[in-house]
Amino acid sequence: MSKKKGDGLKSFNKGFQVPDTYIIIFFVVVIAAVMTFLVPKGYYETQDVTYMMNGVEKTRTVIKDGSFQYLRDDAGKVVTEGVALFSGDGGTGFFNYMYNGIVNSSAIEIIAFLMIVGGAFGIMIRTGAIEAGLIGLIRKAKGAEKLLIPILFVLFSLGGAVFGMGEEALPFTMILCPLFVAVGYDTVIAVLVTYVATQIGFGSSWMNPFSVGIAQGIAGIDVFSGAGFRMVMWVVFTALGCGMTIFYAAKVKKNPRISVAYESDQYFRDQNEKTGIDEGHSFGIGHILVLLTLVATVIWVIWGVMTKGYYMPEIATQFFIMGIVSGVIGVIFKLNDMRMNDIASSFKDGAKDLIGAALVVAMAQGIMQVLGGSDPTTPTVINTIMYNIANALSGVSGAVAAVLMYLFQSVFNFFVVSGTGQAAITMPIMAPLSDLLGVTRQTSVVAFQLGDAFTNLIVPTSGCLIGSLAIAKIEWSNWIKFMWKFLGVLMIGAIITVLIAVGIGF
Template identity: 55%
Template sequence: MAEVIAQNPSQEVPRSTSWQMPDTLILIFFVGVFAVLLTYLIPVGNFASEQVAYVVDGVEKVRTVIDPDSFAYATDDAGQEIYKSVGLFATGSEPGLMNFAFAGLSSGSAVSVIMFMLVIGGAFGVVMRTGTIDNGILRLIEKTKGSEALFIPVLFFLFSLGGAVFGMGEEAVAFAIIIVPLMVRLGYDGITTVMVTYVATQIGFGTSWMNPFSVAIAQGIAGVPVLSGMTFRVVMWFGFTLIGILFTMMYAAKIKKDPESSYSRRSDAYFRNQALNMVDSRWNIGDTLVLLTVAATMVWVVWGVIVHAWYIGEIASQFFTMGLVAGVIAVTFRLNDMTLNDVASAFKEGAGVMLAPALLVGFAKGVLLMLGGGNTGDASVLNSILNSAGGLISGLPGAASAWLMYVFQSGFNFFVTSGSGQAVLTMPLLAPLSDIAGVTRQVSVLAFQLGDGFTNLIVPTSASLMATLGVCRIDWRDWAKFVWRFMVLLFVLASFVVVGAHLIGFA
């Protein structure tokens, strides 16, 4: 019966009268209201900066970090602490509650992320319009009947390895676009796709033994030998990856048996309808060339990230090139009878899919701006929160301090989802505080990486998460309903790992 409804999207469905989870934009707005209230309760402060040198692979690198002993509340001429209270409307360069969305969307860092999402969406819109991926999936399903379950553990393992080795995250978006139709047609769902792609990368990212964007930087700032503690972290990575695989396989088996229990059943109708509309699995030289273009782009991206440390600007240009080449191939070989205008139309439609998650990224950035942004040199509420949290942690017993470091890093990740950015902000403060609390600096780095990695699975401020959900057409509210159980599991296990590492003197 559900399949019949999926084939008739115009059929009216009675609107539920029961309570529904507010839209993600509404939730972020209320977070913004809470942020405004904090500006009335907490005075602003700032840190001074200092240069820290550390060595990675025999090469000395330098980072500008905060001096943890330099924090001071901003005061006026009378010596009174200053509150930068946020009003309803903007005053000068300071955002207000009614324009925090515009301020976030137009801020430099958010603009680059949003454009990255739109370009990737557009490029893959062209690739998907060629029909190559659809036809390739049909052929793959036909040749692998009976062994579909192998896709889940193999993909999860590979993506987790990518997250551990070179900080794979944004790249998962591109793979999810290709994998989600396959998963739906194999009888699974969009959420399974997010688990084996983006979630797997963040499991690897959070438990990595060599990630150059988080572990290496955090250890360098904390004064710990870079890439030390590798044996402990490799075992931890393998354990958490195995847990992620088992959790995903259990969920996938449940969906295979009872499709109606899927949390993304409604949004997966798009991919199910695609499957119903495909009659034959055409394959010619044009399809082969498009597939080779996609594969070559993936290799190009991975090479650029590992060898040249390319970020979203370079990656976006690589995927734009892929879309352009795929479009030329499609027009030349008349794939799906595509014309140049069809290529342009497909690009716009693909970019349109990313518009909703892109808005969420801008809104979340606006919340951060109301708290003063992420510049430690400017007096802000965020700096005051950071300093107070550090003071609280330093006054507790060692095991409690280690655990609270993990909790703090998890919460702070809502505001700063960048691994390297969070390391620069928090490690200069928590590393010396760990000495006072009797916690080894290696444990403080462990608390940082676990807190930074795992909460990326749910915070709407994570551009990579929202982009992956966007291409899989999954609403963040539906995702939250599913993933909170997995988050609780990860939180409990990570808490045991951090406290256990402290108790065994991990250094």
Template identity: 50%
Template structure:
């Protein structure tokens, strides 16, 4: 598959070509009233019945073709990347979301540099040996939390290298290792209430309060995590009883031939405990601020920046991983660097929106015309089917763009206003995005993280497909029920 940025480039090219074909149009907006926390509020939304084409003096519909270059701050095709990255404000897309991502990445870069997360997992592995009944649920929950809180995904690859030989030694197999590491992170990623790489970005793009609906998503995370634990434990119990039933029994022979009795040792002291308490208290503090003080992107970014500083100071005092003041700065920059790729994707994808005329419904644009056309098709269906088709669309689209932030940047600028048109709340549209995007990461061969984890566990993707399709089907069915129920209950 081509790189996500390559896909975005050709989507931008297609967007430019559309401006030569599709006439521009605009909507009117209307104020709607809704109740939040017992208080009646209003919100401006698109009036789906008000669409009209822009016409010239002769009464013909008008097109606004985009050229290759445009000076004076205008928008041309080769301007789209820069214009996209610098669009918006600190309160939202794109510049606000990009800066939010860089600050969050830097803060968690400091956290990861302390080694507390790594050593905590190793310590847990060591302590639970001999008590296999707790091993799978504890490890699965831990990795799911990692996916939910800070978008853990690629990090699971390194842990799979460590955990896989231990799982084989305990009577499980390589597939079980993939389940408790990478799959667990994607369960958390998909159902997260605060993942900065998916739900936070999607909500920011959709124009709804970042981290809103955390209570509902927290319950979903618990339910989907429990679902994954039960599925994995049942499979693990079957393999321990009859190892030959494993889909990767032959490839597991490598680990059986290289078993080691060496114990796992890891550092875990008062400093590590203080780091974990700082992370936990920061998460609780941010949720409180969002719910009670209406914090948005600037405030949330500032709180996590503060968390990174506090964690760094603790690490220096307790000499965690030999941390120094200079290493705090270095790890922050390295953590922010890891966010450059998704930040660029968000900016470039925002440029596509600009090529199509921008996201303002009251200004004539190609995007408004496309939304009106899509709305007229989907709008013929009951709103609940529209919500479900959003889930289906995001699930299929993830085959081509496996980056959560990249997919959010590409799809949410379209899905959010479309949700207004068809009568689906933007919160439900975000929910459909995160469930569709996250869960299919455990299946699609275009996911580099999945293929790498399968590789270190020596599990062939064909064998993995034979195993995981049942779980994927169950996830999709439950996700469909969740999205439909959320729509009927007015999740907003």
């Protein structure tokens, strides 16, 4: 007796309940607290190095090679000092980790950045301009489905690269599933050109504020610097993903039965008289102006970063201006029936959507506080941990170290899917560790962003992936049968990219 379509996915979800990110981080805090009782404190000496960027001489403080020392007491013994459960004098305590993480100076800046940028994009999304533009494109592409695949793939990849598009792709998956089945393709392609494309763009982005921006900020390098290398990276990975999708689409068009979704697609074939496109959507001058505002902001941000050295305060303000302008356009042209108060409410909704990510940043900083903080010159447990990891990898070249960083980030992504959360947890360790291993901090950020995004294409801990598959009625086990080769090519490309970054000293 055959199962109902989707039952496998439902049973999988029931049998595999992933702990919330907050729970995972809490247990990491517990482990960190235990380590303070077992691992002695250590510290480094630092030195200032100068380097040229865009013709401007800059200075950065780095760890002095070979300068690590253990903190010792008067008897010469190394000092191990466990963290207190609670601190009543504003100091470090286990249960103080949340508050201390929030008020940490670097965390405050990142949290403010997330709230403002999230609110700004909340206003833009409320206008419906992005949705109306894509639906208008889909409607006009009827009968030209071969062109629809690369156009949509590039657009969704661009969305992932520019503003961290992910969950926003789900409504379009709903629209495209019946459309692609109706023209002789399958729902796998619908997921590829929407969710998969956003993750490829997310991972190879040059200006995603929620991934690259946060990681670079934590690493202590200029936000959105190295954009040229990453733009090339985005083009290459987008072309690679798009090419594999087109190749697969041609095979399915020729023989639909080879699709892992052939049986589950019967649901859409039974309703193939419906296109899945809401004819009520219109695309007018107001939508065009909002999209032009987005394009202008992207250009302005890139210009500011590359020529003026803009950092989080300036970039957040640029996006804030974008949000206000988009909201005013939305009100004037009554986009989605917008009223003046909708500008405020949509800003609050956009910021609210990122409160979870902001708290993850705070909790991750709390972990660092429990371990003593991230100052290399202050005796802490984290310095000792970093020293021992560096010793374990001391025999490997910078290239091998960078690849290991990428693989670590890829595995870590199974447990913390949030890009912002992963950056907040891993980069405080990976950035200074890269200094010790002869890998630039820019390259460590590249390893992070590629490792963070690509495994999102298979991890069952990704709610967005599971949501996309549920919409397409594809069982996760069937998806893995298709995706493992696709992901394998991307991961090989990622390793090559990391090696190139090391080779050119990026």
